Amino acid sequence: MEGVCVLYLKDRFDSCEVVPIRFNEIAAADKNLTQRERRSLQVGSHNVALISVLRDRVMPNMIYVIGTVHLIWQRTECQLWQMHHVLREMEQLKQKYEKIPTGGKDEPALVSLVLAGDFNSDAGSPPIRYALSGTPPPGSDVMNYWKLPEEENSSGCEEAGSPPLSPSDTTSEAAGVRHIGSKRRRYRITDTVGHSISFTDSYATYREQHPWHVSTVNPSSNGEGGVLDHILVEEKHVVCTSVMRLSGRTELPTKEYPSDHYPVGVIILPRSSLK
Incomplete structure (x- = not known):
């Protein structure tokens, strides 16, 4: 059993909707897949995703569609298939909430997308490039x-x-x-x-602006130490102002760092709050 979750502060955000992405069930219903492809997608791990829609209680016209994933390991065609279904659901949720009235003020809903988690892929891989451009x-x-x-x-x-x-x-x-x-x-x-949404890699963008503030990671020969977790943000209404510094360690796991993944984190703010 494995899972993903989205944690939020209840005094700051209201939960509007929670959408689990059940890849096994989607694969079973996808009649276009070959039997071999369907078997490769229906696995006991690395195949979960969850999307939560949160409304900002301080700025009620700000809505966040937060997706988190754990993609299959080392199978590009499966990862792209999984990404397609996540992107499609997030795209539909964005369109839905952009049409919903935000309350007392005549302010349009500003819907921002965040996609994070264990992509089991480095920053230049096809799944990440798919999310950045909207096209495989x-x-x-x-x-x-x-x-x-x-x-x-x-x-x-x-x-x-x-x-x-x-x-x-x-x-x-x-x-x-x-x-x-x-x-x-x-x-x-x-x-x-193809999808009309496109994300920005928060770490890549921040590193371009502040090259001395984000360390680089040199993966070891067997892949340990690589950055396989990413935070992707659609930056139309929000901006990344800071990122968690990556560790310089290259051999994971260790006694002090039992995970084989580096933790990542970002701070994002509404663009309107920076004016």
């Missing part, structure tokens, strides 16, 4: 039904400079090119998994 990176490993054929060349009509493909090239796939028999089939990722 071209050439990423994705589920079969996300792929749309773009063009097809036989071995006798390859692009200039490309060696002919042999019939043994039956299963190799990379950079948006699938080799089947002696043919090269290019694919693009369907637009139906």
Whole structure:
């Protein structure tokens, strides 16, 4: 059993809605998945997400859609599938609460999104890039039904400079090119998994502005010490003013630090409060 949670101060925020994302149930209902893909998604861990909608009691027109995740380990196509369902739900909640009256004043609802948790991915990975841009990176490993054929060349009509493909090239796939028999089939990722929301990596942005205030982490050879937890913020209505400094340790876990993940944290404020 594992889980994720969102903790908040009850004297500062009102809970408007809690939306659990049950990946196992979603995978069972997704008829577009192959049996193998469905099995790879229905696992006993690394497959939970939760979204909480909070209204600021001090600034009632400020609404926060907070998502937290624990994504599958080392399977890009599964991570992107999970991210798609989280992003879609957050996108729908944002649209919903932007239309809800905020109370006494004629102020529009300002809905901000925060997505945090254990992504089991570094900052430059496809899942993080997906959240930052709203679109899966071209050439990423994705589920079969996300792929749309773009063009097809036989071995006798390859692009200039490309060696002919042999019939043994039956299963190799990379950079948006699938080799089947002696043919090269290019694919693009369907637009139906794109999203109108886009996040900012709080640590990356803060490091650009204050390079001496955030330490870097050098992962050890087996991956321990890497930063796999991230805090992503949609910064239209809020701004990150500070981040928790990353530890300089590279070998985790230890007796003093029993987790194999570095803790991360940020402070965000409404932009209107900084004027």
